Amino acid sequence: MLPPAPPGVVPYITQRSEERLLPYQLIRRPVWPGIAYPDETPYDRDSFGTLWLRARLLPKSRRGEPDLRRVHAYRQRRAMLDMLCQVCARPPADPDGPQLFLMRSTGGPIRDGERTTSPPVCVPCAAITVQQCHALRGDQFVAAWVRHTPAWGVAGTVHDPVTLEPIPGRSMEAVEYRAPDSFYVLAARTVVELQGVVAADLEREWAAMGADRLEAEFARVAASMQLVA
Numbered sequence: 516m517l518p519p520a521p522p523g524v525v526p527y528i529t530q531r532s533e534e535r536l537l538p539y540q541l542i543r544r545p546v547w548p549g550i551a552y553p554d555e556t557p558y559d560r561d562s563f564g565t566l567w568l569r570a571r572l573l574p575k576s577r578r579g580e581p582d583l584r585r586v587h588a589y590r591q592r593r594a595m596l597d598m599l600c601q602v603c604a605r606p607p608a609d610p611d612g613p614q615l616f617l618m619r620s621t622g623g624p625i626r627d628g629e630r631t632t633s634p635p636v637c638v639p640c641a642a643i644t645v646q647q648c649h650a651l652r653g654d655q656f657v658a659a660w661v662r663h664t665p666a667w668g669v670a671g672t673v674h675d676p677v678t679l680e681p682i683p684g685r686s687m688e689a690v691e692y693r694a695p696d697s698f699y700v701l702a703a704r705t706v707v708e709l710q711g712v713v714a715a716d717l718e719r720e721w722a723a724m725g726a727d728r729l730e731a732e733f734a735r736v737a738a739s740m741q742l743v744a
């Protein structure tokens with residue numbers, strides 16, 4: 516039996532109402548094939564050279580109300596890059612150790628080689644998530660410890676190489692780094708591949724942590740939310 520989750524927990528990667536996407540114009544990339552911004556800066560591309568959409572970056576006090584259905588592209592990318600907990604943003608205790616991934620069940624366990632845009636969670640935040648997230652409640656979730664999470668590609672909107680317009684029906688499409696489409700995708704998420712997957716027994720993890728420690732961890736997460744709000 517889990518201690519009750521603290522109310523009002525908003526995951527770190529959640530987009531807020533004032534963090535809208537910025538209007539943009541695309542041009543043909545000089546020298547290389549692909550799309551570019553006319554006023555591009557080094558921050559517009561990830562380390563693989565893929566172009567990212569532009570989301571508004573605001574001070575924490577001006578971000579507005581959380582929209583739990585939406586994910587902020589830059590915070591998702593950062594969480595994947597540094598393996599931060601997608602709820603409380605805490606870095607992993609052991610960056611080289613396996614990380615915990617929690618996903619909506621699609622009828623089987625998380626498989627080795629599976630790809631995802633959902634960053635890891637810490638053990639206490641997994642206990643909060645299964646209590647709060649409607650889609651994951653009850654037995655609707657699967658969890659695994661994952662040893663390696665190499666960046667596979669991005670998910671984003673693929674653009675026509677001739678017109679540079681978004682191709683209808685190809686938004687939030689997973690595109691592998693260095694594939695032909697990767698030069699024409701405007702990325703919105705990092706996609707990682709899950710390697711070295713071992714099914715996690717969350718009930719056992721929570722029991723090992725104990726109710727007192729879980730409650731203390733819940734208080735820590737709730738306190739971190741006050742800082743973000």
Ligand SMILES: [Zn+2]
Pocket residue numbers: 600601602603604605636637638639640641
């Ligand atoms: Zn966490």
